[in-house]
Amino acid sequence: MLTVLLRILRRDLLLAWRRRADVAGSLAFFVIVCTLFPLGVGPEPALLRSMAPGILWVAALLASTLALNRLFAHDHADGTLEQMALSSAPLPLIVAGKVAAHWLVSGLPLVLLAPALALQFDLGSEAAGALTWSLLLGTPALSLLGAVGAALTLGARGGGVLLSLLVLPLSVPVLIFGAGAAGAEPGDATAAASLLLLGGLLTAALALGPWATSAALRIALE
Amino acid sequence: MTHLEGTTVSASHTLHTVRHAGGGKRWLRYAAPQSFFPLAGRAIPWLLGAALLLAAVGLYLGLVAAPPDRQQGDAYRIIFVHVPAAWLSMVIYVAMAIWAGVGLVFNTRLSSMMASALAPTGAMFTVLALWTGALWGRPTWGAWWVWDARLTSELLLLFLYLGFMALQAALDDSRRADRAGAVLALVGVVNVPVIYFSVQWWNTLHQGSSLSARGASMAPVMLHGMLVMTLALWAYAIAAVLQRLRCIVLERERHTDWVRQFYVESKR
Amino acid sequence: MNWNSWNDFLAMGGYAPYVWGSFGVVLAAIGVEQLILALQREDAGTAVRLEILRLRGKR
Numbered sequence: 001m002l003t004v005l006l007r008i009l010r011r012d013l014l015l016a017w018r019r020r021a022d023v024a025g026s027l028a029f030f031v032i033v034c035t036l037f038p039l040g041v042g043p044e045p046a047l048l049r050s051m052a053p054g055i056l057w058v059a060a061l062l063a064s065t066l067a068l069n070r071l072f073a074h075d076h077a078d079g080t081l082e083q084m085a086l087s088s089a090p091l092p093l094i095v096a097g098k099v100a101a102h103w104l105v106s107g108l109p110l111v112l113l114a115p116a117l118a119l120q121f122d123l124g125s126e127a128a129g130a131l132t133w134s135l136l137l138g139t140p141a142l143s144l145l146g147a148v149g150a151a152l153t154l155g156a157r158g159g160g161v162l163l164s165l166l167v168l169p170l171s172v173p174v175l176i177f178g179a180g181a182a183g184a185e186p187g188d189a190t191a192a193a194s195l196l197l198l199g200g201l202l203t204a205a206l207a208l209g210p211w212a213t214s215a216a217l218r219i220a221l222e
Numbered sequence: 223m224t225h226l227e228g229t230t231v232s233a234s235h236t237l238h239t240v241r242h243a244g245g246g247k248r249w250l251r252y253a254a255p256q257s258f259f260p261l262a263g264r265a266i267p268w269l270l271g272a273a274l275l276l277a278a279v280g281l282y283l284g285l286v287a288a289p290p291d292r293q294q295g296d297a298y299r300i301i302f303v304h305v306p307a308a309w310l311s312m313v314i315y316v317a318m319a320i321w322a323g324v325g326l327v328f329n330t331r332l333s334s335m336m337a338s339a340l341a342p343t344g345a346m347f348t349v350l351a352l353w354t355g356a357l358w359g360r361p362t363w364g365a366w367w368v369w370d371a372r373l374t375s376e377l378l379l380l381f382l383y384l385g386f387m388a389l390q391a392a393l394d395d396s397r398r399a400d401r402a403g404a405v406l407a408l409v410g411v412v413n414v415p416v417i418y419f420s421v422q423w424w425n426t427l428h429q430g431s432s433l434s435a436r437g438a439s440m441a442p443v444m445l446h447g448m449l450v451m452t453l454a455l456w457a458y459a460i461a462a463v464l465q466r467l468r469c470i471v472l473e474r475e476r477h478t479d480w481v482r483q484f485y486v487e488s489k490r
Numbered sequence: 491m492n493w494n495s496w497n498d499f500l501a502m503g504g505y506a507p508y509v510w511g512s513f514g515v516v517l518a519a520i521g522v523e524q525l526i527l528a529l530q531r532e533d534a535g536t537a538v539r540l541e542i543l544r545l546r547g548k549r
């Protein structure tokens with residue numbers, strides 16, 4: 001079981017490395033969106049500081065949704081996805097491997113970039129830390145949830161926009177708890193509670209996501 | 223003429239086999255589109271009539287019989303459409319998810335068609351809940367929109383409906399559309415309580431506009447009015463859904479003999 | 491009976507646009523839905539008719 005997972009992980013990471021430009025694209029999107037907000041609401045430091053957790057979280061959500069197209073599209077195009085569905089390895093396991101690789105390549109960089117962007121918004125170090133932790137827990141949950149949407153819309157008309165329409169409302173709880181954890185006063189009970197709830201969502205997504213995604217994939221591949 | 227006679231025989235033969243296939247469970251035959259179609263057709267006028275009657279009673283109770291509210295005056299009367307619409311929007315989503323799930327698990331086309339028929343009506347009631355909510359909010363809380371937990375959740379429910387409809391519209395293969403829609407609806411229905419809880423959390427966290435909960439005690443006539451209006455809109459909703467279901471059945475089953483025969487006979 | 495006159499009823503204590511707007515939009519929505527359903531019935535009929543013609547053409 002573990003070997004299958006690691007093999008899929010390695011394969012997808014290798015493929016992502018070969019398409020570095022795609023990966024860099026969604027990261028650039030994240031940075032650009034974070035830059036757009038101050039341009040939209042004005043440079044006042046106090047306002048930006050209070051809005052920062054929300055802005056960064058929404059930007060991360062949008063960037064993560066944008067990147068979801070890559071999850072299955074290439075494998076579907078060259079027929080590898082069908083092979084994966086036919087293989088003896090359980091499809092949820094393969095899906096978990098692909099989502100893990102996808103997160104390492106699209107989600108983790110967002111987490112690592114967050115402290116730097118937090119500086120742009122003059123967030124204190126404690127707040128920036130809370131933000132980073134929340135993104136660390138939240139972005140995998142977003143990837144797992146988004147995978148279901150990516151599988152459902154595989155090859156459908158409307159592509160990425162349809163995917164966003166499906167995934168964004170379902171991502172609201174992750175956004176709320178994530179931004180809540182990031183924006184709460186340090187040491188406040190809500191910060192810990194939000195993180196715990198976020199962790200709960202991540203666990204649920206880990207348990208149910210790959211299974212729902214493989215069901216959706218089989219439907220799409222029929 | 224020979225062609226039509228041939229179709230008549232085969233249509234009744236199919237019905238005959240369907241009727242006896244389920245053994246003692248005669249109601250199972252209605253799982254076949256062909257059997258359900260005329261049943262729905264007969265039910266629709268009754269449901270519309272019931273809706274009209276119930277609406278007359280409900281409107282009388284709500285607009286004439288019920289006294290004005292102590293705090294909100296006559297503006298509160300909007301609840302007689304707002305609450306039923308909101309409640310229906312949620313019930314219809316659950317029903318949609320259930321039918322879609324049944325269609326996915328048991329491979330029954332009619333169940334999936336029912337889910338597709340439910341979605342637009344559900345979305346309409348969601349829009350009505352939001353719209354009447356805004357019309358209620360303006361005079362009572364001073365704003366057209368407030369980010370309270372219920373209205374925000376209702377807005378997200380609208381997006382869930384639209385997502386379902388968009389997904390089905392984007393997939394040409396009807397079998398895939400049925401099954402993908404079912405997965406989406408099931409994921410959605412599981413998410414709805416989570417969404418509602420998280421939005422409530424978010425609302426209390428940010429101490430949004432504190433809305434006074436509906437007065438501790440409501441006069442019985444108000445409750446009765448709301449109940450009757452809910453039943454009225456519910457009867458209408460079922461009628462509209464059945465009307466849409468019949469259209470979907472005709473369109474998707476147009477290659478079958480009974481549909482062609484129905485069309486020919488309806489044109490006589 | 492809470493209303494002293496027909497005018498009072500229509501005025502709805504000053505909230506007439508909101509109350510009647512709400513009931514009105516519900517009625518309007520139902521009307522629009524029925525209209526759209528009527529159009530859908532026509533479209534379904536057309537689809538069946540085309541299918542019949544298609545089969546007749548085949549023979």
